[in-house]
Amino acid sequence: MASQFPRRALLKTAGSATAVLAAVALSLSGCSTGPAASDADSTASASAQFPVTIEHAFGETVIEKQPTRVATVSWVNDDVALALGVVPVGMPKVEWGGNEQGSTPWKDAALEDLGASIGTDKAPAMYSEADGINFTEIAKTTPDVILAAYSGLTEEDYKKLSEIAPVVAYPELAYGTPWQDSTALIGKALGKEDEAGKLIADTESVIKEKVAEYPQIEGKTYIYGNLEPASADGVNVYTANDNRPRFLSGIGMKLAPVVEELSKGSSEFYLPWSAEKANELDSDIFVTWVPDAATTDTITADPLLGQIPAIKNGALVADSNNTLTLSISAASPLSLPWSLDEFLPQLGAAADKVK
Known part of the structure; x- marks a missing residue:
């Protein structure tokens, strides 16, 4: 198991959900994959926005007219499209943290709301990315835009995809696009800038409301890392470039100074750390993922990893739910x-143990 899992390993290879998503989706009920008669004016307005130019790490992409056939790569991009009411013609299977359908509870809920549940005629084509970008299967969907605002595209990948359709690539760093920026970029590409802005605001409002139930989290320092006591890799910590720390910082926690310092000038989303210096990873709370509950006990009993201050104090959040980690x-x-109803209580319980 690679120590950068799930991000690196993925490169190689429900009632409550519906209720939560409905709160965000209510304001977007006017969005759809095709214009209804009552939406004619808004559709015409969206079309008038084109052509649009998307600047990104590999230059810029011009989208001449509002896309109707949307394909996606990596993660996040299909979620954003669905949240904006657009069912992709093709999207990747979720091969780590997904369900038997190669999907997730939140994707399934959105697809059902849009009348495109997996297994139905309107469902997206789903392709494997276990061996990297699936150029052949993407081409079969005949897209008029390919969304990769959050991805790890290489320049070669970008050029090959651009032979199929215009590509919305990430703006700066591979796997470094905040979800708000991915949403804004995709909204612009799809002619749904206003809807994207509202989606961002509504999602942030839902998060803020839920986080308010756990005031003990506010101001606590944290490290989000990966601990593998049985591996030579030992320890990796996620930098300020990664969406995991971004999420924790966004809900009022503070990235530990030791990781802040490591992040300076780095374009990486994780950095290795010697297990011999595990005791120097000082923070109030340490967050990691584990394959099973037994691994948590192994970590706490490890003579090196067990010296991490937060772990010594019992403030370890070790999540074994792969879907939640994803x-x-x-x-x-x-x-x-x-994620909030399951993840926030874990953070709150750890914060309660901070001395």
């Missing part, structure tokens, strides 16, 4: 509201 790692306007 919802924070590949943060989106659909995944974050879904």
Whole structure:
């Protein structure tokens, strides 16, 4: 198991959900994959916005007219499209943290709301990215835009995809696009800038309301890392470039100074740390993921990892729910509201143990 999991490993390879998503979706009920008669004016207005130019890490992409066939790569991009009422013609299977359908609870809820549940005629084509970008299957969907605002595209990937359709690539860093920026970029590409702005505001409002139930979280320092006591890799910490720390900082916590310092000048989303210096990873709370509950006990009993201050104090959040880990790692306007009711209590319990 790679120590950068799930992000690196993914490169190689429900009633409550519906209720939470409905709160965000209510304001977007006017969005759809095709114009209804009552939406004629808004559709015409969206079309008038084109052509649009999207600037990104590989230059710029011009989208001549409002897309009607949308394909996506990586994670997040399909979530955003669905949250904006657009069903992709093609999207990747979720091969880590997903369900038997290669999807997630939040995706399933959104697809059902849009009348495109997996297994129905209107469902997106789903392709594997276990071996990287699936150029062949993407081309089969004949898209008129490919969304990769949050992704790890190489320049070669970008050029090959651009031969299929215009590509919305990430603005600066691979896997470094905040969910708000991904949403804004995709909204612009789809002619739904206003809807995207409202989606961002509504999602942030849902998060703020839920976080207010756990005031003990406010101001606590944290490190989000990966701990593997049985691996030579030992310890990795996620930098300020990653969406996991961004989420925690966004709800009022503070990235530990040791990681702030590591992040300076780095374009990486994680950095290795010697297990021999684990005791120097000082923070109030340490957050990680584990494959099972037994691994948590192994970590706390480890002679090196057990010396991490937060772990010594009992303030370890070790999540063994892969779907929950994915919802924070590949943060989106659909995944974050879904994650709150399970993740925030864990953070709150750890904050209660801070001395």
